[in-house]
Amino acid sequence: MGEGNAPAALWLLLGVALIFGVAVSPTQASRTNHYDFFIKETNVTRLCHQKTVLTVNGQFPGPTIYARKGDVVVVNVYNQGDKNITIHWHGVDQPRNPWFDGPEYITQCPIQPGANFTYRIIFSEEEGTLWWHAHSDFDRATVHGAIVVHPKRSKGAYPYKKPHKEIPVILGEWWNDDVNHLLEEAKLTGGDFKPSEANTINGQPGDLFPCSQNGTFKVPVEHGKTYLLRIINAGLTNEMFFGVAGHRLTVVGTDGRYLKPFTVDSIMISPGQTMNALLVADRATDGSCNSRYYMAARTFSTNTQIPFNNSTATAVLEYTDAPPFAGPPDFPTSLPAIDDIDAATAYTAQLRSLVTAEHPVDVPARVDERMLVTIAVNVVACPPNQTCEGPNEQRLAASLNNVSFANPAVDVLDAYYRSMPGVYEPDFPNRPPTTFNFTDTDLPPEQWFTRKGTKVKVVEYGAVVEVVFQDTGILGAENHPMHLHGFSFYVVGRGFGIYDGKKDLASYNLVDPPYQNTVSVPKAGWAAIRFRAANPGVWFMHCHFDRHTVWGMDTVFIVKDGKAPEAKMMPRPPTMPKC
Ligand code: C2O
Ligand code: CU
Secondary structure, three states, X not given: OOOOHHHHHHHHHHHHHHHHXXXXXXXXXXXXXXXXXXXXXXXXXEOOEEEXXXXXXXXXXXXXXXXXXXXXXXXXXXXXXXOOEOEEEEOOOOOOOHHHOOOEOOOEOOEOOOOEEEEEEEOOOOOXXXXXXXXXXXXXXXXXXXXXXXXXXXXXXXXXXXXXXXXEEEEEEEOOOOHHHHHHHHHHHOOOOOOOOEEEXXXXXXXXXXXXXXXXXXXXXXXXXXXXXXXXXXXXXXXXXXXXXXXXXXXXXXXXXXXXXXXXXXXXXXXXXXXXXXXXXXXXXXXXXXXXXEEEEEEEXXXXXXXXXXXXXXXXXXXXXXXXXXXXXXXXXXXXXXXXXXXXXXXXXXXXXXXXXXXXXXXXXXXXXXXXXXXXXXXXXXXXXXXXXXXXXXXXXXXEOOEEEOOOOOOHHHHHHOOOOOOOEOOOOOOOOOOXXXXXXXXXXXXXXXXXXXXXXXXXOXXXXXXXXXXXXXXXXXXXXXXXXXXXXXXXXXXXXXXXXXXXXXXOOOOOOOEEOEEEEOOOEEEEXXXXXXXXXXXXXXXXXXXXXXXXXXXXXXXOOOOOXXXXXXXXXXXXXXX
16 A cells, blocks of 8 residues: 555545535534644743743643544644654544554654644544643653543533533643653663652642742632532653542543542542542631632652652632631641552542443453553663663663563554554564563562563454453562553453452453543552454553653554454545654
């Protein structure tokens, strides 16, 4: 398949059909929204430090994208920065449309400085909160924003009382240094990255930090009204606990799907995940209570041996109809401690799909491809005549089934589409190459090593895939937020220790498991996901801790075309950037 006129024309026709076809059909009321994203260097000051960061349209966090279920959104990205970049639409399945998914060297070559690229984002079943972010180097630190997917206008209704207001709450991290500079340095030395200096809420550390009083994010509320918090963890390295003083949160959705509502004092959210939570402003406003309450985001660390940012970001909920109260806002008293694994486990166990006629589940009972995938932080050998700053003076790396993913020089999708040899190998293993005491944190140094490779897993169209992620203790066990592009998956099981097929299969939830795109694999434990590979294309799977991503804790699914025309990838857009 070449870049000739035929595929280009075909693609154009398809695009035209998509725009006009839906517009004239009264039964499918989808719309096309347009956005312009100008990527540029912008001056930002936090914690008394000024630096230039990459932003979209000068905003940090970037603009919110609004859509209705089933819409198509078109985003023109103009790279006015000085480095290569791509954008990913995290959690949007993009049926048959891997071309516009975004991860660099997986589905596209990056957009070069001065160039532009127009993404066509196809929404299907998603409804709730998703987000978008850069998918190149560490650009995601400041290039990210919310995606809000409202119900369809026709049968549009939330499966809960319509909130008075909706508030995006984007959790992130701030480094005083340039993050891509830190990345370059770490690539050079093979050592670890410096932890961030602060967590942030909507780009702000909050007034517990120096020079942060003025910017602190504030949410004005009125007594008796209900607010929908659309919480997104856009952080690069930290899972987080989040809570609001004096208020409980009723969690109603995650990753663009609805949940059975449950009420908690605080949530745990992993990088890549979103949580929708209702908050009722029900504190007394007669002057007997405070009128201001902190919202707080605290790091949740499952391996406190690794240096981490031990801090809490805050925003402030302010009652506009209460007399001002002397003194500081109340602080949430029940926010779990930084290493409270039990609190996180108890929270995550409560995530269950809603399951109604409007929002059914379809959990595959039968599995075609069963994979056991070990997760590890490793080392690769330090090249001769170099000094390396990883463990035992080697270079840090990371792997899935002991393959440390290496980005190819051209994207996997193009290589697959054009049948180019030598770009990737289709033999990513279904099982770890060796069996060992996976969760042992005291393994001998020989066991730390992995090998680089660009190995992908090829699956048939429509096959049901089960992946059991198994964390290992190599160089320390910890949670890993594993994210899959192109699909949401049912998280059918989670547990501690080494996965035991016979015993653990019996504990699966096949009735109302949460449908997510990012699962937090428990430290020294496992998580099982199932999905139907009915989305042809090339789809990245990786840990959403960015340093693990760049170390190689990634792989790629290639889902083959099916027989029917609706089961085939769309043709290659002629506008794809060149490497
Ligand atoms: Cu949130 Cu591969 O991405
Ligand atoms: Cu990880």
